[in-house]
Amino acid sequence: DTGVSQDPRHKITKRGQNVTFRCDPISEHNRLYWYRQTLGQGPEFLTYFQNEAQLEKSRLLSDRFSAERPKGSFSTLEIQRTEQGDSAMYLCASSLAGSVTDTQYFGPGTRLTVL
Amino acid sequence: AQTVTQSQPEMSVQEAETVTLSCTYDTSESNYYLFWYKQPPSRQMILVIRQEAYKQQNATENRFSVNFQKAAKSFSLKISDSQLGDTAMYFCAFMKSYGGSQGNLIFGKGTKLSVKP
Numbered sequence: 433d434t435g436v437s438q439d440p441r442h443k444i445t446k447r448g449q450n451v452t453f454r455c456d457p458i459s460e461h462n463r464l465y466w467y468r469q470t471l472g473q474g475p476e477f478l479t480y481f482q483n484e485a486q487l488e489k490s491r492l493l494s495d496r497f498s499a500e501r502p503k504g505s506f507s508t509l510e511i512q513r514t515e516q517g518d519s520a521m522y523l524c525a526s527s528l529a530g531s532v533t534d535t536q537y538f539g540p541g542t543r544l545t546v547l
Numbered sequence: 548a549q550t551v552t553q554s555q556p557e558m559s560v561q562e563a564e565t566v567t568l569s570c571t572y573d574t575s576e577s578n579y580y581l582f583w584y585k586q587p588p589s590r591q592m593i594l595v596i597r598q599e600a601y602k603q604q605n606a607t608e609n610r611f612s613v614n615f616q617k618a619a620k621s622f623s624l625k626i627s628d629s630q631l632g633d634t635a636m637y638f639c640a641f642m643k644s645y646g647g648s649q650g651n652l653i654f655g656k657g658t659k660l661s662v663k664p
Contacts, residue, residue: 465651465652467651467652472656472657473656473657474551474638474640474654474655474656474657475592475638475652475654476654477651477652477653480650480651488650488651490651523592525592525652535594535597536594536652537594538584538591538592538593539591540590540591541591
């Protein structure tokens with residue numbers, strides 16, 4: 433049983449560049465979440481999908497951020513025109529909606545550094 | 548809006564002793580879940596324990612147990628027989644429940660726990 437995987441694990445980019453992260457959830461999970469975690473803080477919710485539908489977006493998700501889950505499996509999170517304030521750990525989690533526990537299982541995260 | 552507060556930024560405990568981490572939350576919801584997640588250094592977040600708000604009985608998972616006080620909106624985590632592997636950031640989290648359809652997690656800022664040999 434493979435867990436949630438994220439790629440890349442680390443990304444260094446220059447301000448103004450675009451970056452894209454990928455998340456592969458646990459195979460039978462229909463919900464997928466994106467969170468952002470800055471140093472010394474707890475994760476903050478960004479957005480989530482049920483299957484391919486994006487059901488909720490946080491106010492934190494500016495117009496420069498876009499997320500997709502085209503076939504209800506893996507998801508991508510793109511940040512356009514990166515800013516230094518985007519530097520953070522981006523976490524993905526998945527769960528099975530309607531299950532007894534509906535627990536969110538987290539991936540290892542992608543650490544983004546914007547220079 | 549819901550908020551989660553962890554008032555202890557750092558704690559330490561001797562190996563084999565017991566430690567309690569505090570968490571309070573604020574919500575007007577009646578149906579919700581509470582969680583404790585553990586994030587070891589440079590490793591991914593894993594679930595420690597969860598509590599359904601409608602259950603009066605406190606959840607227990609091996610050495611981990613909670614003290615859930617719904618009226619006081621308090622949800623503390625007790626770790627018994629602390630082990631070196633318990634060293635980690637511990638996050639308390641809240642999740643609304645809409646009749647079986649759950650949503651996103653709201654996290655506290657975390658408590659850094661160090662277990663000393």
